[in-house]
Amino acid sequence: MSKKVLTVDDDPDIISFVKTVLEENNYIPLIARNGEVGLDLARTEKPDLVILDVLMPKQSGIRMYRELKAEESLKNTPVIILSGIAKRTFLRSQEALTEFGDQPVPEPDLYIEKPVEPDELAETIKNLIG
Amino acid sequence: MKERKLLFVTQFEELWFDALQSLMDLRKSGFNHVVFLHVIERDKVAMHRGKGYLKDEETKLREIANIRFIDWAESLFEQGMEVGAYIVVGNPLPKIISTAEEEDVDLIVTGHHKKGKVEELYAGSETVDILKRTSTPVLVYKYMLPSGKINERPFERPILAMDWSPASERAVNYLIKFKDIIKEVVVINVASEKDIKGASAMDIQATRKKNRQRLDEICDIFRREGMEADSHLYIGDTCVEIEKAAQEREATMIVAGATGKSGLKEIFMGNVAKKLAKYSAFPTLLVPANIKPEIN
Numbered sequence: 001m002s003k004k005v006l007t008v009d010d011d012p013d014i015i016s017f018v019k020t021v022l023e024e025n026n027y028i029p030l031i032a033r034n035g036e037v038g039l040d041l042a043r044t045e046k047p048d049l050v051i052l053d054v055l056m057p058k059q060s061g062i063r064m065y066r067e068l069k070a071e072e073s074l075k076n077t078p079v080i081i082l083s084g085i086a087k088r089t090f091l092r093s094q095e096a097l098t099e100f101g102d103q104p105v106p107e108p109d110l111y112i113e114k115p116v117e118p119d120e121l122a123e124t125i126k127n128l129i130g
Numbered sequence: 131m132k133e134r135k136l137l138f139v140t141q142f143e144e145l146w147f148d149a150l151q152s153l154m155d156l157r158k159s160g161f162n163h164v165v166f167l168h169v170i171e172r173d174k175v176a177m178h179r180g181k182g183y184l185k186d187e188e189t190k191l192r193e194i195a196n197i198r199f200i201d202w203a204e205s206l207f208e209q210g211m212e213v214g215a216y217i218v219v220g221n222p223l224p225k226i227i228s229t230a231e232e233e234d235v236d237l238i239v240t241g242h243h244k245k246g247k248v249e250e251l252y253a254g255s256e257t258v259d260i261l262k263r264t265s266t267p268v269l270v271y272k273y274m275l276p277s278g279k280i281n282e283r284p285f286e287r288p289i290l291a292m293d294w295s296p297a298s299e300r301a302v303n304y305l306i307k308f309k310d311i312i313k314e315v316v317v318i319n320v321a322s323e324k325d326i327k328g329a330s331a332m333d334i335q336a337t338r339k340k341n342r343q344r345l346d347e348i349c350d351i352f353r354r355e356g357m358e359a360d361s362h363l364y365i366g367d368t369c370v371e372i373e374k375a376a377q378e379r380e381a382t383m384i385v386a387g388a389t390g391k392s393g394l395k396e397i398f399m400g401n402v403a404k405k406l407a408k409y410s411a412f413p414t415l416l417v418p419a420n421i422k423p424e425i426n
Contacts (some may be wrong), residue, residue, distance in 0.1 A: 015375030
């Protein structure tokens with residue numbers, strides 16, 4: 001049975017690119033354009049993998065990632081961050097939120113700074129969820 | 131404290147990251163979420179004779195804005211803030227309104243264009259147009275002081291121009307939300323010369339006394355919130371006197387109510403808001419008549 005991959009990104013070009021890679025590799029793509037919608041979709045669809053952008057309207061990937069990791073049913077879902085925002089920033093932001101009293105969260109399974117080659121993305125997904 | 135959102139509208143001509151950084155004091159008032167908006171004006175990419183829609187130009191402008199926003203966002207994310215961004219093509223006014231609604235922001239920050247086609251857009255009548263179509267207060271942010279230094283704490287010493295309209299009374303309540311970063315509110319009322327034309331000395335003194343009492347009542351509202359407040363009466367041209375008062379009292383910002391409803395009073399207020407937005411050397415916070423209900 002094909003595995004479901006949720007992509008959360010506000011850039012239509014990235015969505016189109018990732019969707020094509022997923023379909024060509026027999027995954028079922030799920031799409032959300034911001035963290036709020038992405039989180040709702042993750043709750044209802046229980047994807048096997050989440051590919052998450054950081055800088056988005058409504059709710060950023062940083063906040064959505066924290067919420068994913070806080071939910072019992074979602075916290076073990078692997079997450080690839082695919083973003084123009086540097087990994088260093090993502091980690092510092094998580095540290096800052098933890099300092100403000102939030103629970104600490106683990107690092108994402110993989111962090112890829114945009115752009116990414118289709119083969120690299122397909123290989124990464126395969127390594128994570130088969 | 132409820133997390134508040136700030137919509138930062140920039141064309142990269144008038145508001146840069148140092149402007150945004152100078153607003154970071156707002157975090158103490160709950161503003162932990164910044165939404166960037168850059169509008170690529172349609173005529174920059176629209177159909178041109180023989181060329182069609184300039185898709186490559188749009189892509190280039192989007193990427194330029196994206197690179198800037200990523201850089202800004204990284205700085206804010208690292209401070210533990212929440213950040214979002216919109217880069218859209220269209221007419222700025224409807225895009226500002228729709229983004230403010232979409233994100234449900236608590237404050238819109240726009241710049242002041244000094245020249246060019248968009249000069250009128252944010253600073254003059256279009257600021258009033260934004261206020262007509264939204265319940266969200268608009269800060270026309272001039273963050274460079276006349277001395278050339280950055281206005282590092284624009285909310286520290288606001289001057290509130292009261293005209294007793296519902297909008298200016300709501301401005302009182304809106305300012306209270308910033309009590310953690312305001313050191314003192316200077317409350318003023320400007321009587322126009324025509325208001326006292328033909329009146330007797332006794333009538334003028336009675337009016338002065340009445341307005342003075344009303345100002346004191348406003349000061350008491352602030353004091354009950356633990357804020358310092360002082361009041362002053364001025365007479366003359368409304369905008370000129372507000373500007374003069376701001377300079378005399380070393381204000382960091384001018385605050386006034388504004389409404390887009392019809393009627394002579396509102397037309398007058400619209401003009402005051404428009405003039406302040408366009409000509410004042412100070413950041414100008416304009417508060418529309420209808421403030422959305424606050425949920426704390």
